[in-house]
Amino acid sequence: MSLTVDITRELGSFTLDAQFEAENGVTCLLGASGCGKSFTLKCIAGIEKPDRGHIELDGVVLFDSEKHINLPPQKRQVGYLFQNYALFPNMTVRQNILCGLNREKDRAEKERKLGDMIRLMQLDGLENHKPAQLSGGQQQRTALARILVNEPRMLMLDEPFSALDAHLRDALKIELRDMLQEYGREVLMVTHSREEAYNMSQKIAVMDKGKLLGMKDTKELFADPGSVPAAVLTGCKNIAEARKVGPYEVEVPVWGIRLQTAQEVKDNLTAIGIRAHYFNVSTQKNRYPITYVEEMEEPFEVILQFRYQNQAPDSPPVWWRLNKEKRPQQFPGEIGIAPANILLLY
């Protein structure tokens, strides 16, 4: 059970260049809007055509530019949950789900599968509702029911939560995560939200301007993003150019400081990242004098912005985020950061 993708396509301002393999479980394509994530899904589904490359699912070639293979979407058996769910507005919930059962010719079997799916997706009583009469969550479940009843060989989800209100999102995340675990096959999910990626997936592939920057286990990616785009996408607020000065020491010219690292620094280092949560008043390592700039309050946390003493004047202030209750009475004159919390970016 595996999906192999190796495609390129000219897309106006950039070139889509995606190579990856996905196995059972949830894999996330994480990237900013318009970076080619959804386009990659559409190529796998057969809705869009790459210029060159090869797509293979469970040993079946879906697309191969050299062998001139390009299966129509109807023959790929790939489930695709669209961002807006794409429920057919003129059909009821029941008719929508029946569309997914078009391959099943046996009447009784069709009805049985339909009933099972309606129960599984908790759509009982809504069979004769039109999509416009459903809540966002019910629409999502109907769209999933329609796809799952079609017994796809893999599942693709395009920003599955973006059409939902924020308060619904978290409840549905848990629901969908459990459902996907039960599904048991390859699931490819596209999102620009690091929280969703972290909540839902076992593996993440970061995409930047059409280029796929490699795939990592989700937790590993957040602990060590490895590249500037990956650091940005995983929510790292402080990123500055840096160069290696020793096997465990880097210089950050715009901040006017040197930092000790726990990881060995490679020669081709381009930048370092520090997550806003990881500054610590009591840490003695990497400790430098700072001055207060301004702050922004959130419901439970506060963002304090500061500058290092010798920081370049045109560089943005550094973000320090901490729990409101842990905020020191007086703004500290110095702050430190543990060497293990310096992200090395290449």
Place this chain on the structure above:
Amino acid sequence: MIDLDWYPLWNSLRIAAISCVLVFFFGIFFAYYAARLPRVLKGILDVILTLPMVLPPTVCGYFLLLVFGVKRPVGMFLLQYGIKFVMTWYGGILAASVVAFPLMYRTARGAFESFDKTLAYSGQTLGLSNTYIFWRIRMPACRQGILAGTVLAFARALGEYGATSMLIGYTPGRTATISTTVYQLWRTNDEKGAMFWVLINLAISTVVLLTVNMLEARQKKAVKA
């Protein structure tokens, strides 16, 4: 009233109805396929298909005579099979269809262009055939626009005068339509008769326009929902 000749009403209605059916299918066909053509080709085709809407109908009639006139190659060829569009009632279908076509074509194209493509894509990934998607998903979703186009095309075909009078002229009981009858009666100083047909035409057009407005109101409501 008893000896009134109802032929123009009957002739106008059948010409309009048959043209409307023809224009419905051709309009949808071209609207659907024009949308998929490369841009340059689409632009050229668009101009050609819309021209009858902006040209004076008499000019359309002139072109039709150029092609289907009994002394022209196409006209002569058709005559061998007994088909003659000049001075026959069914020539009126040709004239009305050509003039009404752009209304259907443009309204249908507008409806197709605002159609949410992901609906078709999701149908394809579910394994539904393209024919099924077209008739059961795309057409119902564009229903209001297509209906409005059909009604407009019907109204235009019913009121067609210029191209019709050029191609089939006015022969009472054979090619007379409401609009050519009004002109003929007025020309021969039968003002009462002309007024009668004007009122009939007014009544039909009012019903048609009310229908269009109703459809548009429903479409707006649907968009809001």
